[in-house]
Amino acid sequence: MQTDIDPRSLIGRKAFDRNGDKIGTVDEVYLDDATGVPEWAAVRTGLFSRDAFVPLEPSKVVEDSLRVPYDRSLIKEAPDFGVGRHLSPEQELQLYHHYGLDISSPAPDRDFGRLAGEDPA
Incomplete structure (x- = not known):
């Protein structure tokens, strides 16, 4: 993932799979x-207003969209944890x-998945 990108700028961008098929719109980062590095994006797929988590590494920002190097079917089958909450290590x-x-x-006490804009605890 390009680390010089402001994670908030990803929100609202269209996301596409490896074949160029639209997945949805980035909802959260x-x-x-x-490290504070953007790690996951929650993409609103439109299927029952569900968000699918996609890894930002090795995804790329191309023009005004997020290109995710996985098939749409794999992305849509990703575990659904809801959005707006911290991701647990599990x-x-x-x-x-x-x-x-x-x-x-990872170290057992390491936390993952803080929302962009959320203060660290």
């Missing part, structure tokens, strides 16, 4: 608690597994 690990991403073992 979640930051890594330890929820984030479920997302990593869903997308087949490799993650080094």
